[in-house]
Amino acid sequence: MNKQSDTLTKGQQLIPNGMLDDNAPRNMWWCAAHVDEITEEPLARWLLEKPVVLYRLSDGTPVALDDRCPHRWAPLSEGEVKNDQIVCPYHGMEFGADGMCSKVPTQKSIPKSAKVQSYPLRTSGAFVWIWMGDPEAIDHEPVEMGFTTDPGWSVITGYMEVAANWVLIRENVLDLTHIAFLHSNTFQQDDWENPPEVSMQGDTIVYEQDFPPSPLSPLFCAAFGFEDKKIVKREQRGWMPSLAVSFSDWNIHDLDAGPDKRRDFIGRGAHIVTPGERGKTHYFFVASFDSPNAPVEILEKTKAGVISAFNEDKDLLQKIQARIMKDPRGLDFPEINLGADGAGVAVRRVLKRKLDAERGN
Template sequence: MDDASATAPEPVRDGISTTGPERNWPNNSWWVAAHGSEVTDKPILRWILEMPVALYRSEAGVVSALHNRCPHRWAPLHLGHVEGADLVCPYHGFQFAPSGQCVRVPSQATTPPAIRVRAFPAVERYGFVWIWTGEVEKADPNLIPADLAYLSDPAWHTVWGYKSVNGNYMQIKENVLDLTHFAFLHKNSLQVSGWDRAPEVEMGDGRVGYVQVHDMEPLAPVYAVPAGKPIGKLANRTTRGTQLSPGAHHAEVAIHEPAPEDGGLAHFSLRMVHLTTPVSIARSHYYWAMARDHGEPFDVEATRGMADIVFGEDIAMVEATQQMARCAIDHDQAVEFSVSADQAAIQGRRLVQAMVNAERAG
């Protein structure tokens, strides 16, 4: 028997998210396009900010990013192959250098200099491939948040994963800037206590973050097990999270156990990284990474399985809100209320919107 509750109208606003109909991302920013391990000498396609991008690694191992459309007859370049540092179109063999310049047309002796594709500045850092989607002269690699350097530090155990989200990237960012949903959305999956009040908000240098101190709260399994602690043992936790850029957020849970067992840890930390890249207004790439300074290396498959459950709960909520916004005929008249726990998320929204507004004004 069919489920009547699953029958919904077609979207009234197809492709539009809860954030509205206009793009809400700045072009002049570094965005994660892939994990480094995904980019090889076999080109791949990534849709970034509504643009198709071909990513590939040269024979020397250097990553390049070109617009995926051959300017000859529109063939997708990611279906081609790599020769040296160049990408060869699969249709008629036009060959493009990492700069985007066409350097060879096989069917004729000369190559018109006007034939080229857009090349996106690409940097491989902290295990991920970042591309710059705005004005090339502003593509300063130092704008990639150095705060994430621990992802390449051998003193830290790390693991990463990816989720595709049918939701706007800012919905994901706002979700990780307000952790009071832990007590409800992740009540059974995470079992993290202490998020029953709004955190303090910190702002400066174009960033926004929060800090929450949890005095002698029981350790949830995600904290206790890797540190060799009994689940539920009381310890102090300080949680900080920061929106580092439009595409990057990280958080740290620093734990202090005042009376550790003999040889046990008194101080240890778990860090969480959220890397969100718009595909379009209504769809996003979501790369995540975890890092810890203690215990054994991550069990990759087990950790990704746990993340599928926990982040799956976040994603399901984001996607459900978007689907309702797209299908409800009265959503244009809906009023969004915010409370004290939303301060960091609202400030994060404003910081990004200011960047978008500045680009439009310019």
């Protein structure tokens, strides 16, 4: 997988990812929001290049509808939820969770075409997931995210909008060799010179790598109760069970632990991407530690450090996207792959298979 077996011809990517176009499969679960974002107050969000309104019914059930009234296209998200019906702010038409119009204030009859698209939602862990493809094609549940609400873990979650195609972010978080360069001042973890071993387990991309004893990134030392730059033994294991989410486990071994002290720890990151408007991505992230009840001040400090590092990714990825969009050559530019790009190339292969299946290719 790490060997470049495909040839690149002029004007072609190794495997085109269509990053200047709509390149997101529909028949899969994407993250719509953090659970706390969805309340009885309508939330407007662009998902897979469509305007969607999210809200909860009085019993807590989350709802997702197209955010355009079928009468004169006013955004339903500018209205209110009343008696479990979302009320259009323009002329007061009401719609139920199934998208069907239930009331037209100015007349008794309701046009049969007075409806909007509704989308299936599921909750997994701390996130709500949406299926925007064919509901008859639902054949699996969202990725299991139970650790994000497990009291045995100390969990940090965050969100940022990135003005870059989601594939750029997905490839970025699966290739950690950039950490020694782009994150030299934040992660301060400069031992990623060698690419990891990459394999496929079905459609799940897996990478694994062992490291000799070395200083642990100061971003995570406090959360583990270590002093800064503590020397530890570390194994990294990452996996992408869905194009929407990937995980990265930092398996940490305390070499100085006494006979009655804990020796092994896990820090788990999750990188969740959902296409938004064209050329923009919703990026939800998780940093978690398999130790409960970490002090709030430690978690806040850790989160601030993680955000600083991820802003470095965001800034560069946005510049890459802008450069490609402004350059009249677009994707018609040579692109090479390195040995460390095994996981990234696998992402493109998985994506191509899914898109081809949906498009009947």
